[in-house]
Amino acid sequence: MFFSVENAYIWCYIVFTSYENVYVEKEGLKLSYTIKDVAKKANVSVATVSRILNNLPGYSEKTKEKVLQVIAEMGYQPNAIARGLINKKTKTLGVLLPAVSDTFASVVLSGIEDMAHELDYSVMVCNTDKDGKRTMKYLQALREKQVDGIVFVSEFFKEEYYNAIIAMDLPVVLVSTKSQYDVPFIKVDDKKAVFDGVTYLLERGHRSIGMIAGTKGDPIATLPRIEGYKKALQDNGISVDKRKIAFGDFGFESGITAAKELLDHNEGLTAIFCSSDEMAAGALSYLYRISIRVPDQISIIGYDNTKVAEMAIPPLTTVGQPLYEMGKNAVKMLLDRETEESQSVFMPHHIVERETVKVIEKEEAE
Amino acid sequence: MFFSVENAYIWCYIVFTSYENVYVEKEGLKLSYTIKDVAKKANVSVATVSRILNNLPGYSEKTKEKVLQVIAEMGYQPNAIARGLINKKTKTLGVLLPAVSDTFASVVLSGIEDMAHELDYSVMVCNTDKDGKRTMKYLQALREKQVDGIVFVSEFFKEEYYNAIIAMDLPVVLVSTKSQYDVPFIKVDDKKAVFDGVTYLLERGHRSIGMIAGTKGDPIATLPRIEGYKKALQDNGISVDKRKIAFGDFGFESGITAAKELLDHNEGLTAIFCSSDEMAAGALSYLYRISIRVPDQISIIGYDNTKVAEMAIPPLTTVGQPLYEMGKNAVKMLLDRETEESQSVFMPHHIVERETVKVIEKEEAE
DNA sequence: CAACATTACGTAAACGTTTACTTAAAAAAG
DNA sequence: CTTTTTTAAGTAAACGTTTACGTAATGTTG
Numbered sequence: 170m171f172f173s174v175e176n177a178y179i180w181c182y183i184v185f186t187s188y189e190n191v192y193v194e195k196e197g198l199k200l201s202y203t204i205k206d207v208a209k210k211a212n213v214s215v216a217t218v219s220r221i222l223n224n225l226p227g228y229s230e231k232t233k234e235k236v237l238q239v240i241a242e243m244g245y246q247p248n249a250i251a252r253g254l255i256n257k258k259t260k261t262l263g264v265l266l267p268a269v270s271d272t273f274a275s276v277v278l279s280g281i282e283d284m285a286h287e288l289d290y291s292v293m294v295c296n297t298d299k300d301g302k303r304t305m306k307y308l309q310a311l312r313e314k315q316v317d318g319i320v321f322v323s324e325f326f327k328e329e330y331y332n333a334i335i336a337m338d339l340p341v342v343l344v345s346t347k348s349q350y351d352v353p354f355i356k357v358d359d360k361k362a363v364f365d366g367v368t369y370l371l372e373r374g375h376r377s378i379g380m381i382a383g384t385k386g387d388p389i390a391t392l393p394r395i396e397g398y399k400k401a402l403q404d405n406g407i408s409v410d411k412r413k414i415a416f417g418d419f420g421f422e423s424g425i426t427a428a429k430e431l432l433d434h435n436e437g438l439t440a441i442f443c444s445s446d447e448m449a450a451g452a453l454s455y456l457y458r459i460s461i462r463v464p465d466q467i468s469i470i471g472y473d474n475t476k477v478a479e480m481a482i483p484p485l486t487t488v489g490q491p492l493y494e495m496g497k498n499a500v501k502m503l504l505d506r507e508t509e510e511s512q513s514v515f516m517p518h519h520i521v522e523r524e525t526v527k528v529i530e531k532e533e534a535e
Numbered sequence: 536m537f538f539s540v541e542n543a544y545i546w547c548y549i550v551f552t553s554y555e556n557v558y559v560e561k562e563g564l565k566l567s568y569t570i571k572d573v574a575k576k577a578n579v580s581v582a583t584v585s586r587i588l589n590n591l592p593g594y595s596e597k598t599k600e601k602v603l604q605v606i607a608e609m610g611y612q613p614n615a616i617a618r619g620l621i622n623k624k625t626k627t628l629g630v631l632l633p634a635v636s637d638t639f640a641s642v643v644l645s646g647i648e649d650m651a652h653e654l655d656y657s658v659m660v661c662n663t664d665k666d667g668k669r670t671m672k673y674l675q676a677l678r679e680k681q682v683d684g685i686v687f688v689s690e691f692f693k694e695e696y697y698n699a700i701i702a703m704d705l706p707v708v709l710v711s712t713k714s715q716y717d718v719p720f721i722k723v724d725d726k727k728a729v730f731d732g733v734t735y736l737l738e739r740g741h742r743s744i745g746m747i748a749g750t751k752g753d754p755i756a757t758l759p760r761i762e763g764y765k766k767a768l769q770d771n772g773i774s775v776d777k778r779k780i781a782f783g784d785f786g787f788e789s790g791i792t793a794a795k796e797l798l799d800h801n802e803g804l805t806a807i808f809c810s811s812d813e814m815a816a817g818a819l820s821y822l823y824r825i826s827i828r829v830p831d832q833i834s835i836i837g838y839d840n841t842k843v844a845e846m847a848i849p850p851l852t853t854v855g856q857p858l859y860e861m862g863k864n865a866v867k868m869l870l871d872r873e874t875e876e877s878q879s880v881f882m883p884h885h886i887v888e889r890e891t892v893k894v895i896e897k898e899e900a901e
Numbered sequence: 902c903a904a905c906a907t908t909a910c911g912t913a914a915a916c917g918t919t920t921a922c923t924t925a926a927a928a929a930a931g
Numbered sequence: 932c933t934t935t936t937t938t939a940a941g942t943a944a945a946c947g948t949t950t951a952c953g954t955a956a957t958g959t960t961g
Contacts, residue, residue, distance in 0.1 A: 216950075217910060219949060220910090248679065251948040286669075291659050292660060310655075314625075337612075476637075477843070480817075480843060481848075580942075617919090618917080620918070620946045620948085622919065
């Protein structure tokens with residue numbers, strides 16, 4: 170078989186258009202384009218495209234426009250993985266927190282998330298509630314995934330964790346917890362906060378005040394708070410009675426149990442300070458069940474100022490922590506290069522007055 | 536200056552040991568090793584190390600042991616970013632949900648998170664609450680970060696989102712929402728669920744039942760539920776009265792407002808069906824404020840069975856959704872290659888009886 | 902207009918893996 | 932003891948970017 174020159178030309182042409190068609194078809198199907206595709210289609214080098222994308226100098230306005238147009242046409246999106254590989258920044262943060270589903274942690278998380286996205290970071294959540302083993306596993310996953318920083322919420326910061334994080338050479342900030350190591354934290358001054366809370370009660374005439382504390386022995390969220398409680402009493406010349414302190418685990422159920430314990434072992438309690446809103450809700454629930462009216466017969470004050478305080482019946486007076494802001498600030502701190510060395514911060518607490526504290530008249534108190 | 540051969544030898548030796556020292560020092564300092572470092576130290580090629588790491592065949596037991604030992608010594612951890620670049624899997628999922636800080640979403644998230652980590656995936660959370668713009672921004676970020684799948688929780692799934700996700704060719708599953716498009720979802724049968732809920736009320740003698748529905752016009756979480764409410768009434772020969780339906784936004788505050796509205800516009804209501812536990816809590820709160828006793832004077836039933844139902848006073852009877860399981864199953868579905876085409880699932884709901892529904896005696900009802 | 906500075910690019914190496922292909926050695930088969 | 936098969940490795944390309952370096956072309960200066 171023979172082709173004339175014209176035929177050959179035509180044949181070539183056909184192949185060419187056919188190739189074009191394949192290309193066009195592929196465009197329709199192709200899952201995601203690379204910078205190379207863009208470069209080719211715009212007749213420039215990948216370097217130029219990259220420069221335009223990162224607006225570095227080195228191209229004319231004309232080429233910029235053209236490239237941008239091609240990008241828009243193709244719907245090209247850069248691959249953050251490739252980017253991360255080369256410049257060793259993934260623009261993502263790891264968050265370790267106990268029980269995402271509890272109100273406290275989820276408000277903090279929400280603050281973290283908001284600030285992170287504001288600064289163009291993503292956040293990976295790791296729910297550590299179960300056990301320490303899991304935390305270590307998470308830490309490892311976060312390391313492998315090359316997160317740029319870690320915020321560690323509200324759990325006890327074990328030596329093991331510290332070592333792991335040091336080993337991965339990552340910035341970390343603690344929220345609502347702290348540690349013996351030199352790791353920046355952001356939290357409320359617990360001792361002062363409960364001091365203020367029980368002082369608030371004392372100022373309103375209460376003299377027999379119980380406390381539902383957190384997990385027994387917890388050096389972060391229990392011991393300092395008990396100190397605050399004791400100090401407030403002592404400053405007012407009231408002796409501390411061990412039986413007036415019950416322990417819970419910050420959860421609702423434990424609030425019920427602890428309230429019962431307190432009431433069973435003490436006569437004439439007029440107020441209870443609870444180390445979390447959830448436990449306060451538990452106390453409220455127990456008191457409702459045994460028909461003790463709040464605040465008429467007993468006053469209750471909570472801690473945290475989460476939504477459960479708002480929703481409680483009656484609405485719960487509580488010592489508020491700025492949880493959302495703590496989350497926000499935590500990522501700000503984390504990302505602030507300046508802050509690389511420490512600079513922990515105590516956030517202000519404040520009492521939010523609702524309807525569970527009654528002021529006791531002098532006579533009534535006698 | 537001249538060196539004898541011996542001198543030269545000695546000099547070389549010194550350099551050599553010195554180099555060794557530098558190397559050792561660097562080991563102490565070095566932030567993270569690569570597979571190359573491991574290979575070099577173990578006297579094998581990177582390929583071998585890689586094979587061992589991924590336990591592919593192609594090495595002797597001896598070398599395996601040696602390499603593993605070197606890895607342990609150096610504390611080497613693979614870089615998931617590099618890994619992700621080449622095999623196009625990041626082992627991370629994106630989760631889009633409204634308001635992480637609300638109980639509903641956070642329980643779902645908790646389920647997602649648990650299952651994801653069980654299957655060695657990480658999850659990136661994106662809090663979409665504010666507006667649609669934000670959702671699109673997240674979608675883009677997730678794409679750039681090359682997540683392997685997306686779970687979309689509880690929000691209306693706009694066409695825009697659908698297109699974006701199709702364009703990125705990612706598996707997606709909807710939780711507690713669905714869409715006109717062919718996207719697999721996992722949710723409760725809302726119509727049936729509230730049908731059962733108000734039927735439960737009817738069976739207990741209630742005849743004048745109000746409803747606090749969700750956001751007006753919401754085709755997912757409001758309209759079908761209203762239908763369920765209507766059907767239950769109609770099946771019992773009770774006519775539907777528009778004034779007995781109030782709308783909220785699923786939040787606590789709106790429950791207060793809606794309850795007030797209902798009570799103001801209706802006489803003799805004996806029960807209210809609420810489209811979320813939070814709104815039920817709002818209703819409870821309002822009723823408490825105006826001294827209407829629950830369930831003696833009015834019965835309340837909620838929806839979701841979140842922790843707020845447990846903590847309510849009195850403990851809230853509610854139509855429970857298996858939120859945690861829904862989260863878990865969502866990621867299972869997402870990761871199941873089989874499921875690639877659809878296969879949506881309706882999860883079972885069930886009524887959890889607590890203390891806010893009273894059974895009305897015949898006489899009393901008249 | 903020569904000398905130089907600047908601009909607008911392109912080339913290619915690097916980031917840390919995986920994996921197809923190759924090769925030498927060992928084991929099995931004849 | 933060959934020949935063939937299997938095993939245990941190594942080499943190098945690829946993934947999609949960024950960026951140091953090089954080089955023409957253009958602009959500026961004297």
